[in-house]
Amino acid sequence: METDQLLAVAFIALIAAASVYFKLLKTSGAFAAFVTGLLVWIGFGINGLLLMGIFFLTSSLLSRYKRKKKEELGEIHEKGSARDWVQVAANGGTGAIAGLANFIEPNFIWLIMFAIALASANADTWASELGVLSKKQPMSVKAFKRVPRGTSGAVSGFGTLASVAASLLIATSAYSLFEIEPAWVFGIFFGGMAGTALDTLMGAYFQAGFKCAECGLHTEKTVHCAKITEKVSGYAVINNDAVNFLSCFTAAILGMIVYMVL
Numbered sequence: 001m002e003t004d005q006l007l008a009v010a011f012i013a014l015i016a017a018a019s020v021y022f023k024l025l026k027t028s029g030a031f032a033a034f035v036t037g038l039l040v041w042i043g044f045g046i047n048g049l050l051l052m053g054i055f056f057l058t059s060s061l062l063s064r065y066k067r068k069k070k071e072e073l074g075e076i077h078e079k080g081s082a083r084d085w086v087q088v089a090a091n092g093g094t095g096a097i098a099g100l101a102n103f104i105e106p107n108f109i110w111l112i113m114f115a116i117a118l119a120s121a122n123a124d125t126w127a128s129e130l131g132v133l134s135k136k137q138p139m140s141v142k143a144f145k146r147v148p149r150g151t152s153g154a155v156s157g158f159g160t161l162a163s164v165a166a167s168l169l170i171a172t173s174a175y176s177l178f179e180i181e182p183a184w185v186f187g188i189f190f191g192g193m194a195g196t197a198l199d200t201l202m203g204a205y206f207q208a209g210f211k212c213a214e215c216g217l218h219t220e221k222t223v224h225c226a227k228i229t230e231k232v233s234g235y236a237v238i239n240n241d242a243v244n245f246l247s248c249f250t251a252a253i254l255g256m257i258v259y260m261v262l
């Protein structure tokens, strides 16, 4: 390996290790982030790492933002704020696949896949992390009624605004980092928004929802009050991570189809 390649690998490892130190990632999450970083780097170079870094840094900081207030909602979210490998794979998996694909067979279509997956992951994370702080309770897209903050499959005005800003940030950053036609700034932006919409719909209709037999709480947790909870909606195999992966992946595929048709 050449010196600059060694430096890049060391840089990715350093970011992954620092993320554990700052409790942004669990150890398994850091390993997944390292592998994801490597695949993005071999596929899209330093600029690819920068684009992914924008997602990673802003999402991590937002999940730290007003943590106390979010802890009150901890009863609903299945996991804490330090991401494990499944969460990293759910949000970064599609981008990693695109990186590997572009390394093997360079083509602009993989950049579309990569950027839309990131825009979707960023939009969804910003919407979740900021949406829970909304003054109004979010609206369930299935029941059309107000539900507790942090519930999957629900939207708030504030959360939607956050996802627009998040998707736009990735689209414009991709434009400044790569040789992309201006029209694709809109393509990436709408791809990211489609991903968030898919995330909400899948969260509402497919994601497993549970109820605690002990205290009656509706939750995403499989265990509550030290007891196994009862599934009351959705499919058991589809948790929040599965929904995140599927929404990013599907949005990216839709963008690739649009690219091939045009």
Ligand SMILES: [Zn+2]
Binding pocket: 212, 213, 214, 215, 216, 217, 224, 225
């Ligand atoms: Zn309970």
